Amino acid sequence: MPSTQYPKRRYHRLSDLLRDMRVIWRERRGARALMRDEVIDAQFRERLMLAVTEVNGCRYCSYAHARAALKAGLTEEDIAAVARGEAAGSPPDQAVALVYARHWAEADAKPDPEARQRVLETYGETKTGAIELTLRMIRIGNLMGNTSDYLLYRVSAGRWGGARPADRPSRLGGADATDAAEYVDSR
Numbered sequence: 001m002p003s004t005q006y007p008k009r010r011y012h013r014l015s016d017l018l019r020d021m022r023v024i025w026r027e028r029r030g031a032r033a034l035m036r037d038e039v040i041d042a043q044f045r046e047r048l049m050l051a052v053t054e055v056n057g058c059r060y061c062s063y064a065h066a067r068a069a070l071k072a073g074l075t076e077e078d079i080a081a082v083a084r085g086e087a088a089g090s091p092p093d094q095a096v097a098l099v100y101a102r103h104w105a106e107a108d109a110k111p112d113p114e115a116r117q118r119v120l121e122t123y124g125e126t127k128t129g130a131i132e133l134t135l136r137m138i139r140i141g142n143l144m145g146n147t148s149d150y151l152l153y154r155v156s157a158g159r160w161g162g163a164r165p166a167d168r169p170s171r172l173g174g175a176d177a178t179d180a181a182e183y184v185d186s187r
Contacts, residue, residue, distance in 0.1 A: 006153055007163055008057045009108075010146040020109075020140050027133050034137075039130035042072035044094055048101045048131060049138040050082040055105035056142035059149070059162050065138075096122045097131050104135050 011017045024031060033039055040048075046069035053061045062083070069079050081089045087098040100119045104111045120128050153161030 006150045006161075008146040008149065009055075009105075009143060010150050011143045017140070017143070020136060020143075023136050024133075024140065027129075027136075030129060030133050031137065034130050034133055039127060040134070043069070043074055044091075044097070045134050046072050046074060047078075047082050047090055047094060047098060048134045050079065051085075051098050051101040052105040052135055052138045053142055054083055054085055055102055056139070056146065058142035058145040060145040061138065061141050100131070101135055104132070105139065109136065109139060 030039075034045065037045075046065055049061070049065045050069060053065055066079050066083070069082075070076070078089060082098070085102065087095045090098055096119060100111065100115055103115050116128075119131065123131065149161040149163070151161070153163050
């Protein structure tokens with residue numbers, strides 16, 4: 001039987017998923033505006049999603065958002081840099097948000113108040129709300145993908161489910177930064 005120490009972030013309780021879903025439900029108008037690029041543009045949104053995905057290590061989201069980022073106009077180099085956890089090369093006005101996105105994901109959606117205050121001072125209330133909604137949306141996708149992989153891992157005695165091999169350690173919290181970079185390299 002596989003160890004219960006699955007190396008990727010996932011939902012441990014249904015209540016955690018429901019809490020995240022309630023946030024999206026309450027902010028559904030904002031989510032629609034976000035997806036129409038009314039507050040932040042598609043490139044910025046995809047950079048944020050890739051940054052959170054890098055921390056959470058969802059192989060499905062890594063692939064899907066690498067494709068979406070290309071469609072939004074990011075270059076392969078841009079995607080690979082974000083997948084490696086680098087903000088350099090991103091537009092300077094997005095750097096604070098990208099660092100915050102990683103912190104937010106690493107802190108399990110409970111960021112340090114000082115970090116959030118810096119984002120508020122940089123972007124204002126409306127844009128900060130859109131940034132945090134983006135982070136919450138990708139968190140749900142990441143953790144659902146990883147939870148599905150965890151179930152596969154458990155029922156297959158560790159053979160399936162995308163657990164990181166020991167010879168491919170992550171630099172950050174179980175994230176699989178190589179998935180997006182590998183997608184870009186395979187093109």
